[in-house]
Amino acid sequence: MAAFSRRRQGIKVLCCFRTLISTRNFAAGTFDYELVVIGGGSGGLACSKEAAQLGQRVAVLDYVEPSLKGTKWGLGGTCVNVGCIPKKLMHQAALLGTAVKDARKYGWQIPESLSHDWSVMAEAVQNHVKSLNWGHRVQLQDKKVKYLNMKGSLVDKHTIRAVNAKGKEMTVTAKNIVLATGGRPKYPTHVPGAMEFGITSDDVFWLKESPKKTSLPSTQVTLVTVMATSSQTADVVLLLSCRAVNSNLKPPKAVRYVALPVITLFSLTLGRASETKTLNLEKVGVEINIETGKIIVAADEATSVPNIFAIGDIAEGRPELTPTAIKAGKLLARRLVGHSTELMNYDNVATTVFTPLEYGCVGLSEEEAERRHGKDQVEVYHAFYKPLEFTVAERDATQCYIKVVCLREGDQRVLGIHFTGPSAGEVTQGFSLGFQCGLTYEHLRNTVGIHPTCAEELIKLNITKRSGLDATVTGC
Known part of the structure; x- marks a missing residue:
C-alpha cells in the first residue's frame, strides 16, 4: 500500500507541472512534421515507416549515448545492436560447439x-549488425522518413529540442510525438568496483x-529448476545464496569459475532502466511511474499529454519484447493517420530464452x-521427454520438459504452454498461433503430429500433475 501511495504521490507531483506547458499555438499545417519519433529502435522505426507509407511527413531522432566503457553503435536500437x-x-x-561434440558420437572424425576463435566470431557478428544499421538507414530514406542522428527532448507537446554529437541545437515541431527510447542495462551501483570493472550487454557483444570468464551478479532471481540444472550441465556455474561485496576482489579458491571459449549470455535480472530521464517529461507533464521510470500509457499508447504517445520498453506494463514494440508501433501509426482503430493486444505474446537448453x-x-481461476479450476498436463537426436549423442535429457496449463471445464481452453528443449522458439511460435x-x-489431442520431433510431444500430453503419475515419455 505504501508503494502504491508513493507511486500516486509521484504522479501527482509530475501532474502539477502541466501548468508550465507551453501555450504556443500551431495553426493547421504549420508543423515541420506530422509525426516525430524519438528513438530509432524496433518500435520507433516500425511506427515511423508505417506512418510515412500512409502519407505522413515523418522524422526519426536517434542518438546512442556511449556506455561507461565507451561502446557505441548505429541505428536500430537494442535488438539489432x-x-x-x-x-x-x-x-x-555455442550450439555449434555442442554439435561438434555430438558429431563424434555420430561417426564424424x-x-x-x-x-x-572469439575474434573471428565477433567480427562476423559485428559486421552483420553494421549491415543492419546501414539497411535501416536505407529503408528510412526509401520511405522518405527524415533521419536525424540527434538526441531529442521535449519542449512542449508539439516541440522537440534536438542536439547532435557536437552540441549543435535545433528545434523540430510535430503534430504528434512518439517516444520510443527503450532502455539501457542497470549497473549494481551498491557494489564497490562495479562501475569500474563490470561490463553490461551494451559492451559484451562488441x-x-x-x-574468458564472466560473473553474472543478480538480485531477486527466480530460476526455473530445469533451466538451472540444464545450465549447470552446460558449464555454467550457478552460485546461489551469495552476495557481491566488491568486484575488485579476487574470488576465493573454493569458488569454481568455468572459462568458456563461447559464452551463452542471458540476463539474471539486474534489469534495464528506461531511457526517460533526458526527455524532459516533467516539464511537459508526461506522467511516469517514479519507481520504474516508465511512462504511464493508456490502451491506445497515449500518455497524459495530448499528442504524445509512448511505445516499447519505456511504456509501463508492456512486455519488453521487440515484436510487441514493432506491432504496437505500426498499429499506432495507422490510428494516428485515421486508417484504423485497432489496438495492440498484449495478451498471449510468446517468447523464448536462449539458454543452452532453450x-x-x-x-x-x-x-x-x-x-486467476482458482487451483481447482486449473488442469496441468506435463511430460519429461527425450529428443531423438540426444540418444546417439548420449546427451542428458532429464531437463527436457513440457507443461500445458488448461481450464478443467468444458473443452479445457489452453491458458499457457511452456516448453524446454531444442529449438524452443521455433516450437512455441507455431503453437502460439493457436491462442488466437x-x-x-x-x-491438441486431435492434431496429428510430425514424427519424430520434439514439437509432437505437445500433442501427445496425457498425464496430469494432479494424478501424481510418472510423466516420463517412454515410447511413441
Missing part, C-alpha cells in the same frame, strides 16, 4: 584439439576478444492461472 541479433548469433556459435512460453504460468484461435486441450 546489443540484444536479439548478436545474442542469437552467439547462441548459435573430428580432432580433439579443436578450439574457438568485445574484440573473449572475456525455454519457450506463451500465455499464463501455472501459478498465475491458479491465481481459442486453442483447447481437445484441439
Whole structure:
C-alpha cells in the first residue's frame, strides 16, 4: 500500500507541472512534421515507416549515448545492436560447439584439439549488425522518413529540442510525438568496483576478444529448476545464496569459475532502466511511474499529454519484447493517420530464452492461472521427454520438459504452454498461433503430429500433475 501511495504521490507531483506547458499555438499545417519519433529502435522505426507509407511527413531522432566503457553503435536500437541479433548469433556459435561434440558420437572424425576463435566470431557478428544499421538507414530514406542522428527532448507537446554529437541545437515541431527510447542495462551501483570493472550487454557483444570468464551478479532471481540444472550441465556455474561485496576482489579458491571459449549470455535480472530521464517529461507533464521510470500509457499508447504517445520498453506494463514494440508501433501509426482503430493486444505474446537448453512460453504460468481461476479450476498436463537426436549423442535429457496449463471445464481452453528443449522458439511460435484461435486441450489431442520431433510431444500430453503419475515419455 505504501508503494502504491508513493507511486500516486509521484504522479501527482509530475501532474502539477502541466501548468508550465507551453501555450504556443500551431495553426493547421504549420508543423515541420506530422509525426516525430524519438528513438530509432524496433518500435520507433516500425511506427515511423508505417506512418510515412500512409502519407505522413515523418522524422526519426536517434542518438546512442556511449556506455561507461565507451561502446557505441548505429541505428536500430537494442535488438539489432546489443540484444536479439548478436545474442542469437552467439547462441548459435555455442550450439555449434555442442554439435561438434555430438558429431563424434555420430561417426564424424573430428580432432580433439579443436578450439574457438572469439575474434573471428565477433567480427562476423559485428559486421552483420553494421549491415543492419546501414539497411535501416536505407529503408528510412526509401520511405522518405527524415533521419536525424540527434538526441531529442521535449519542449512542449508539439516541440522537440534536438542536439547532435557536437552540441549543435535545433528545434523540430510535430503534430504528434512518439517516444520510443527503450532502455539501457542497470549497473549494481551498491557494489564497490562495479562501475569500474563490470561490463553490461551494451559492451559484451562488441568485445574484440573473449572475456574468458564472466560473473553474472543478480538480485531477486527466480530460476526455473530445469533451466538451472540444464545450465549447470552446460558449464555454467550457478552460485546461489551469495552476495557481491566488491568486484575488485579476487574470488576465493573454493569458488569454481568455468572459462568458456563461447559464452551463452542471458540476463539474471539486474534489469534495464528506461531511457526517460533526458526527455524532459516533467516539464511537459508526461506522467511516469517514479519507481520504474516508465511512462504511464493508456490502451491506445497515449500518455497524459495530448499528442504524445509512448511505445516499447519505456511504456509501463508492456512486455519488453521487440515484436510487441514493432506491432504496437505500426498499429499506432495507422490510428494516428485515421486508417484504423485497432489496438495492440498484449495478451498471449510468446517468447523464448536462449539458454543452452532453450525455454519457450506463451500465455499464463501455472501459478498465475491458479491465481486467476482458482487451483481447482486449473488442469496441468506435463511430460519429461527425450529428443531423438540426444540418444546417439548420449546427451542428458532429464531437463527436457513440457507443461500445458488448461481450464478443467468444458473443452479445457489452453491458458499457457511452456516448453524446454531444442529449438524452443521455433516450437512455441507455431503453437502460439493457436491462442488466437481459442486453442483447447481437445484441439491438441486431435492434431496429428510430425514424427519424430520434439514439437509432437505437445500433442501427445496425457498425464496430469494432479494424478501424481510418472510423466516420463517412454515410447511413441
